[in-house]
Amino acid sequence: MTDRLPLFPLNSVLYPGLVLPLNIFEERYRRLVRDLLALPEGERRFGVVALRSGREVGELPVAAIDAVFPLGCTAEVATMRPHADGRYDVVATGATRFRLVSVDDSGPYLVGKVEFLEEPKGDDAAVLTLAVTRAFTEYQRELVGAQGRGPMELPELPDDPVVLSYLVAAAMVLDLSDKQNLLVLDDATLRLRAELSLLRRETALLGHIRALPAVELLRQKAGPN
Missing domain, CATH: 1.20.58.1480 (Methane Monooxygenase Hydroxylase; Chain G, domain 1)
Structure with a gap:
């Protein structure tokens, strides 16, 4: 099963079940949050991918698909609190692992075509x-x-x-x-x-x-x- 997700590259790894607090101040991610706010509450989610190179703020030093690791985790939004200066405080929870199929960097923020992964326990x-x-x-x-x-x-x-x-x-x-x-x-x-x-x-x-x-x-x- 594949889907499209807005992507948030971070210098850290998100795991399913873990809480992710974010302070959103860069304009591209303010736009991402505004787009999420336009969705019904149950559909507000984005993908977190760890950066191979570069920083969370500013332009990526290489092509987007090369700048991030190909496997990440969805983040389901719990709360989004706006500030008067345009920033947002966001609290999300890791939910489902995914593999990047492709990355679209033509818009204000990255969007990934993703394939969701199962969570088997294994034998031992x-x-x-x-x-x-x-x-x-x-x-x-x-x-x-x-x-x-x-x-x-x-x-x-x-x-x-x-x-x-x-x-x-x-x-x-x-x-x-x-x-x-x-x-x-x-x-x-x-x-x-x-x-x-x-x-x-x-x-x-x-x-x-x-x-x-x-x-x-x-x-x-x-x-x-």
Whole structure:
């Protein structure tokens, strides 16, 4: 099934089920919001795609189809609050993954022809859900400790493997490429398996950082990544 969606390129990745607050100030996206306001409430949605290169503001440095990643997520608008100076505060929620078939850059903002994707659980989702829940809990404890915060009560995690996979993907501190790679994976089993590996890696790194005296941290050479 294909559809046409107005596109909002961002320097971040949106996942299904996650809340997206936006402050709209650039004229092309003000126009996008005004066009959404003209639609019935249940039809107000746009597509979020992560930028490969360039910035959220200003002209893209290369052709639109090359400037953004080809797989994104729809954002369903919950609220749109206008300001006297023409800006808008928008709150939307990630809903459905899509793959870009083509991009039309002839109008005031990008419009994509998109193909919507299914959300299968995969074969080993139940087992991986338990493993990822344990690993994510340990990761959160290490992250809180590395940030110098005291003990805190951790939130209860969902049992649904698809929901869990996106919550963990959104909550982990990762670079954009890792975030996008998690969005691309075909089912929850593949995503949870990748997250388990990432959680173990990041937890070990956080533990190493916490174990180093402050003087040793200052001696560490910066890596290329």
